[in-house]
Amino acid sequence: MITEKLYYNNSYINEFSAVVLSCDACTDGFFVTLDKTAFFPEGGGQKADNGYIGDVFVKDVQEESGKILHFVDKALSVGGEYLCKLNWQQRFNRMQNHSGEHIVSGIVNSLYGYDNVGFHMEEDYVTIDFNGELTREQLDEIEDKVNYAIYKNYSINCWFPDQTELSGLDYRSKLELTENVRLVSIENTDLCACCAPHVKSTGEVGIVKILDFMRHRGGIRLVMKAGFKALLDYREKYRSVYDISNLLSAKQPEVFNAVERVYNEVDDVNRELYNFKHKVAESDKNNLIYSGNISYFISSFYDTDMMRNLVNYGMEKSSLSLAFSGEDENGYSYIAGSNSLDMKNVARSINSSLNGRGGGRDTMIQGKVSATKEQIVNYLENNEWR
Numbered sequence: 001m002i003t004e005k006l007y008y009n010n011s012y013i014n015e016f017s018a019v020v021l022s023c024d025a026c027t028d029g030f031f032v033t034l035d036k037t038a039f040f041p042e043g044g045g046q047k048a049d050n051g052y053i054g055d056v057f058v059k060d061v062q063e064e065s066g067k068i069l070h071f072v073d074k075a076l077s078v079g080g081e082y083l084c085k086l087n088w089q090q091r092f093n094r095m096q097n098h099s100g101e102h103i104v105s106g107i108v109n110s111l112y113g114y115d116n117v118g119f120h121m122e123e124d125y126v127t128i129d130f131n132g133e134l135t136r137e138q139l140d141e142i143e144d145k146v147n148y149a150i151y152k153n154y155s156i157n158c159w160f161p162d163q164t165e166l167s168g169l170d171y172r173s174k175l176e177l178t179e180n181v182r183l184v185s186i187e188n189t190d191l192c193a194c195c196a197p198h199v200k201s202t203g204e205v206g207i208v209k210i211l212d213f214m215r216h217r218g219g220i221r222l223v224m225k226a227g228f229k230a231l232l233d234y235r236e237k238y239r240s241v242y243d244i245s246n247l248l249s250a251k252q253p254e255v256f257n258a259v260e261r262v263y264n265e266v267d268d269v270n271r272e273l274y275n276f277k278h279k280v281a282e283s284d285k286n287n288l289i290y291s292g293n294i295s296y297f298i299s300s301f302y303d304t305d306m307m308r309n310l311v312n313y314g315m316e317k318s319s320l321s322l323a324f325s326g327e328d329e330n331g332y333s334y335i336a337g338s339n340s341l342d343m344k345n346v347a348r349s350i351n352s353s354l355n356g357r358g359g360g361r362d363t364m365i366q367g368k369v370s371a372t373k374e375q376i377v378n379y380l381e382n383n384e385w386r
């Protein structure tokens with residue numbers, strides 16, 4: 001017995017009773033066939049529906065050799081009649097996105113003659129690849145025309161034409177199909193071969209928003225959202241812009257300029273800070289402490305750049321130069337350098353004497369010690385390299 005495909009006649013059926021024709025085990029559960037089904041199997045770029053047969057979750061639906069297989073985790077009794085329910089919100093979101101995609105593809109085709117050569121429906125957005133390039137301005141115009149077609153509430157019809165009818169029609173198609181071609185027509189807008197469920201009029205698509213586009217294989221790939229997914233996107237982005245606008249006391253359409261201004265100010269402050277730190281480290285060269293053959297400096301606010309700057313200077317004046325920065329409670333970072341000593345030995349000595357970790361190569365090492373300033377000075381005044 002062949003399963004009756006309810007989704008072809010009426011894409012709005014989301015609850016129905018069906019009899020289980022077969023139930024077989026497979027690697028991760030069971031696959032079930034029904035006498036009729038509204039579960040759309042993956043196809044035409046649209047993912048499979050989810051839902052329930054009785055209380056058993058339908059995790060995937062595939063069409064194989066003309067059979068619609070419902071993949072489930074629990075076995076169902078053959079001959080039993082079950083109430084079946086689709087995850088309708090998911091299916092309707094997909095129908096909005098898919099019908100929206102047809103409107104976009106039809107309008108691009110009629111305005112510019114470009115074909116839809118690739119189509120991906122993710123859960124949250126759709127991408128369409130066209131074999132020609134479009135500018136942002138052209139996409140704005142397309143978006144206007146697409147939404148105008150939505151407001152006009154044009155009817156959408158799906159049917160299987162016979163060979164005679166089909167041969168007289170000019171329709172969009174990615175494949176050279178000759179039999180069982182299902183057509184989806186959108187009044188005044190598009191005619192395309194497609195096996196997926198669609199909304200019954202363009203008004204139900206709600207809105208189409210083109211979000212992004214990029215060059216792709218000699219044409220463009222555009223990213224769009226329709227219906228509830230577009231609404232959700234607007235809601236999230238509106239909140240984001242609203243918050244940024246309040247935070248920066250800027251009008252909403254001007255938040256980009258406001259953020260750019262803050263960004264530039266931070267850049268300036270960072271540059272000033274860098275120069276200031278450089279000057280401080282420069283003047284602290286006079287405060288290096290020389291003790292025997294080593295020189296050292298201990299600070300409470302030096303960063304790595306400042307320490308390195310000072311150590312480089314100290315290395316010219318002494319055989320070993322060290323800089324420490326930090327505080328007794330949280331420990332000190334250190335950098336040490338020498339042009340003559342084996343720094344591996346120096347690292348070992350500092351780490352073992354001052355409860356530290358770190359190391360490096362060649363002439364410079366860096367790390368962190370858990371010791372007080374007093375312990376550090378004591379070590380520096382008594383180590384073997386003085």
Ligand SMILES: [Zn+2]
Nearest residue numbers: 044194195196
């Ligand atoms: Zn389609």
